[in-house]
Amino acid sequence: MSRFQVSNEIFKDESVLFEDWVPEDLPERKRELDAIENALNPVLRSGVAPHNTFIYGKTGQGKTASIEYLLYEFTTAVEESDEVNVGVDVINYSCAQDTSSYTVVCNLVNKITGHNPNGHPKKKVFEELYSTIEEMDDIVIFVLDEIDTIGADDEILYELPRARANGYLEDTWASVIGISNDFDFQGKLSPKTKDTLCEEEIHFKPYSAPQLRSILQRRVEKAFHEDALSENVIPLAAALAAQDKGSARQAIRYLYKAGELASSDGSQLVTEQHVRDAEELIERQAIQKGIRDLTTQDTLTLVAVLSLEVDGDVPARTRAVYSEYTDICNVVDADSIAMRRVRDHLQDLAMIGIIDEHEHDSGVRGGTHYRWGLATDLGTTIEVLEQSPNRIKDITPIINQ
Ligand SMILES: Nc1ncnc2c1ncn2[C@@H]1O[C@H](COP(=O)(O)OP(=O)(O)OP(=O)(O)O)[C@@H](O)[C@H]1O
Ligand SMILES: [Mg+2]
Known part of the structure; x- marks a missing residue:
């Protein structure tokens, strides 16, 4: 029997969920x-x-x-x-x-x-x-x-x-x-x-959850068979995307992936659990993609932010990240670099979306400065980092110190 025994009770027209599909109205x-x-x-x-x-x-x-x-x-x-x-x-x-x-x-x-x-x-x-x-x-x-x-x-x-x-x-x-x-x-x-x-x-401006719901609703009517979605699937996908970046692309991806998961389960119905699994999978893939090409110094900088995150000391100023970073370098016996360069690594991590850069106004005399925090899910990031072939093993004990 062929591996490709695909029955399609979920999607009516899957191409509507592709990135390049142009909506008829916005x-x-x-x-x-x-x-x-x-x-x-x-x-x-x-x-x-x-x-x-x-x-x-x-x-x-x-x-x-x-x-x-x-x-x-x-x-x-x-x-x-x-x-x-x-x-x-x-x-x-x-x-x-x-x-x-x-x-x-x-x-x-x-x-x-x-x-x-x-x-x-x-x-x-x-x-x-x-x-x-x-x-x-x-x-x-x-x-x-x-x-x-x-x-x-x-x-x-x-x-x-x-x-x-x-x-x-x-x-x-x-x-x-x-x-x-x-x-x-x-x-x-x-x-x-x-x-x-x-x-x-x-x-x-970022979309709100109700706006994402209506965007998804219009796609669903074209993309999925009638009754293929259980009742709360659209509100859940919209809420998860709204909580994160308010991105329509992300909301559509959750829905598409949830449909694929349901389809490969042989299920006739996309459920809330499929949406939750889809979100986790997509988040994990995004972190894996971001982490794949990190240098040792990027990784040490990220571990410093993770450690502050675990302690609840975020968003943290560059100086606080740097202090944590030098402690970690000592623990793992790595060479440390100057604060100015750690700031560059923080900016690189922000560019790839693993950490957030918050601009902070410290009043007339202080000018503006940046504070840093994790943009991705803490548990998943630690897990992915520990499984990746980076040069720092056993991250959990380091950040829990
Ligand atoms: N109001 C809307 N109605 C229907 N679909 C939408 C709406 N807004 C966005 N989308 C869909 O969401 C996806 C992302 O939108 P788009 O590519 O236009 O985002 P963008 O703002 O250009 O993002 P980026 O800055 O990453 O390029 C596309 O598939 C688009 O069709
Ligand atoms: Mg664009």
């Missing part, structure tokens, strides 16, 4: 969609460039989905408009793999023309981008997703929206819609970039 984002629409309206009103717009919010908040949904409606409206007669080109580009404005410009030219100017001087590649844009429609909208990866090297975000004012473009307008999930990114932008890019600023 009623929970009405306010944000109205704001983006407002930024685009100069095109439909007068045939001129839309406002440069900066969209930000944590991961899984529907930023990319909203833009995709809205731009489809927008380009259709422009084509059908009797009011204005302009051509609009939309260039959708994710900067996730780029670390500088230079590579973004090269990749944009490559995306549009099929030729990559990489290697040429910066001035030249910008010129290539401008001459490429001049060949395009009247208005070119660049949707630059995940722009935070370019960090402080933000020239593109200033130059592109200013290209016409600075005389680099004559016949076309270029506008930028920048999307970021790094809350602090805006603060890192140079003042002139901020001024130019952030004509409109749109913040996507």
Whole structure:
């Protein structure tokens, strides 16, 4: 008998639960969609460039989905408009793999023309981008997703929206819609970039449990067979995701994984237990993925945070983490590094989502400083760390000291 005796009493159309499935409507984002629409309206009103717009919010908040949904409606409206007669080109580009404005410009030219100017001087590649844009429609909208990866090297975000004012473009307008999930990114932008890019600023706040419930409800109707879910499955998946990051992506993942667990059990019904198991599994996989590539110093820093977490001394200042860290280095007989470098390791751990970075305002004289705490589940993190081939064994006795 084949291993693949799969009966499918759970899913009606599983692809609806895939990451790239674009929802037909996002009623929970009405306010944000109205704001983006407002930024685009100069095109439909007068045939001129839309406002440069900066969209930000944590991961899984529907930023990319909203833009995709809205731009489809927008380009259709422009084509059908009797009011204005302009051509609009939309260039959708994710900067996730780029670390500088230079590579973004090269990749944009490559995306549009099929030729990559990489290697040429910066001035030249910008010129290539401008001459490429001049060949395009009247208005070119660049949707630059995940722009935070370019960090402080933000020239593109200033130059592109200013290209016409600075005389680099004559016949076309270029506008930028920048999307970021790094809350602090805006603060890192140079003042002139901020001024130019952030004509409109749109913040996507984390979804609440009721909002996640309605998002899941709409998916379920398409993805699952009728009566495949027991009553509390949607509220539970929504509540678990809301307690954590308020991410729709996470809520959908819980539901999908719960469906898969039910299906492989041979069950006809997805139960609350499937959702709880799904959450644990996904959390564990995320921690495993984060921990896989940690260096010894990353691991020692993380163990220091775990130890403070066990004692309830979190969120902790860098100095407190450092003090714990040096104690641990002594216990395991590892070389310790300077506090400044431990702070870098803390930031790296925050980037991969294992710890949280809380900005703390210590009043007029103290300025701001950071405090650190664990972002993942304590028990699971210790378990995963102990099972991973890191160089520190027996973490439990160390952190319980
Ligand atoms: N209001 C909503 N209605 C239906 N589906 C939604 C809604 N918001 C988000 N989603 C879905 O949740 C998932 C994550 O959304 P999306 O990719 O747009 O998040 P994001 O804010 O761009 O996150 P990131 O910053 O990680 O890129 C997608 O599958 C998307 O379709
Ligand atoms: Mg996105």
